[in-house]
Amino acid sequence: MDRRFAQLPAVALFSVIxxxxxxxxxxxxxxxxxxxxxxxxxxxxxxxGSIFTLFGTGxxxxxxxxxxxFPLPTALGGTSVSVTIGNTPTAAIILFAYSTQxxxxxxxxxxxxxxxxxxxxxxxxxxxAPIQVVAGAFGIFAYNSRGSGQAIAxxxxxxxxxxxxxxxxxxxxxxWGTGxxxINASDAEPPPAGNLPGAMTMQxxxxxxxxxxxxxxxxxxxxxxxxxxxxxxxxxxxxxxxxETGGGVGNVATIAVSASGQTCSDSVMGQD
Numbered sequence: 001m002d003r004r005f006a007q008l009p010a011v012a013l014f015s016v017i018x019x020x021x022x023x024x025x026x027x028x029x030x031x032x033x034x035x036x037x038x039x040x041x042x043x044x045x046x047x048x049g050s051i052f053t054l055f056g057t058g059x060x061x062x063x064x065x066x067x068x069x070f071p072l073p074t075a076l077g078g079t080s081v082s083v084t085i086g087n088t089p090t091a092a093i094i095l096f097a098y099s100t101q102x103x104x105x106x107x108x109x110x111x112x113x114x115x116x117x118x119x120x121x122x123x124x125x126x127x128x129a130p131i132q133v134v135a136g137a138f139g140i141f142a143y144n145s146r147g148s149g150q151a152i153a154x155x156x157x158x159x160x161x162x163x164x165x166x167x168x169x170x171x172x173x174x175x176w177g178t179g180x181x182x183i184n185a186s187d188a189e190p191p192p193a194g195n196l197p198g199a200m201t202m203q204x205x206x207x208x209x210x211x212x213x214x215x216x217x218x219x220x221x222x223x224x225x226x227x228x229x230x231x232x233x234x235x236x237x238x239x240x241x242x243x244e245t246g247g248g249v250g251n252v253a254t255i256a257v258s259a260s261g262q263t264c265s266d267s268v269m270g271q272d
Contacts, residue, residue: 023058023119025129030054030083030117033103034177035139035147035251042248045134048182049108051222052092053101054081056126059119060097067095071188072105072221078122085115085133093188093221097121105222106133108182136181136198137247138224151241151253152176163237166258167230172212175202175226175241179250180214191216200226200245204255207231230257237264 028039033051037044046052065077072093074080079097081104083090088111092104102119112135116128141152153161153175167173181198183191195215202209213227226243238254256264 021058022124023056023121023126025054025056025059025117025119025126027129028055029129030131032137032139032147032179032250034141034179035137037137037139037147037250039130039132043137043139043245043250045132045137045247046106047134047137047179047245047247048106048110048112049187049222050137050139050179050224051095051103051105052131053103054117054119054129055101056119057100058121058124059102059126060099060121062099064096064098066097070190070221071186073188080120081117082120083110083115083117083131083133084128085111085113092117095222105187107187108184134247136179136200136245137250138177138179138200138226138243138245139250140175140177140241140243140253142251142253147251147253149254151255153241153255161255163256163264165262166256166264168258168260169230169232169234171230172227173230173255175228175243175255176217177224177226177243177250178222179247180216180224180226180245183216187221189221191218191221193218198245200243202226202228203240203242203244204228204231205234205236205239207234230255235259235265237266 030052033053060079061077074091076094081092090110095103117131119126143150209228217223217225242249242252258264
């Protein structure tokens with residue numbers, strides 16, 4: 001027999017096994033998609049209505065698939081996610097699915113408490129991984145997509161804050177993240193505008209900032225927007241910002257602030 005043909009059954013068998021391999025969620029379980037706060041630390045819970053991430057293998061198709069229209073689905077590309085608190089299972093809303101990562105929204109109606117999360121792909125379900133559901137745990141999106149360093153923050157024209165496009169004391173600006181808390185509407189639909197009822201405070205440097213708005217961004221399910229005023233006396237390329245909710249501080253990122261001009265005073269690039 002031709003050896004090339006002898007190899008075909010083995011190749012076909014391998015393909016079948018790969019297609020039906022059980023998904024595996026990494027040991028850390030679910031993390032906030034902005035802060036990536038290590039589970040178990042203060043502020044690491046997954047807030048009702050927030051975007052969370054699962055890492056692992058075999059979680060979805062080899063080519064990334066993403067939801068592109070409302071209502072957002074609970075199954076995408078053969079992938080679905082179930083969160084169980086007590087005896088109550090809740091289907092998560094899938095934003096995108098890939099073989100090594102799934103991003104999803106935890107519905108606002110999910111019960112609070114410690115439980116488990118599973119991923120099902122091509123009718124194969126992973127072993128349960130841990131998840132802690134809380135009322136609020138805000139994570140700040142950052143440039144490095146790891147929850148640290150320069151925050152994703154914008155001015156009133158939605159221009160990104162950088163060391164060469166700084167904020168100024170007195171400016172009203174927006175900080176972007178996820179985890180302020182649940183809404184009284186479907187998380188699969190465009191979210192309602194308005195301040196969320198959960199208590200929160202925001203620190204900019206060593207000062208508590210005046211917050212004008214803290215709720216969902218009207219454009220996007222699960223995405224939160226905090227509009228605040230940059231306090232007087234704050235300046236520098238790496239001014240720390242953090243948001244505290246009932247679940248603690250999710251992560252600390254930075255913004256760039258200058259008293260005048262568009263470049264922060266301690267930038268190695270100077271004022272040019």
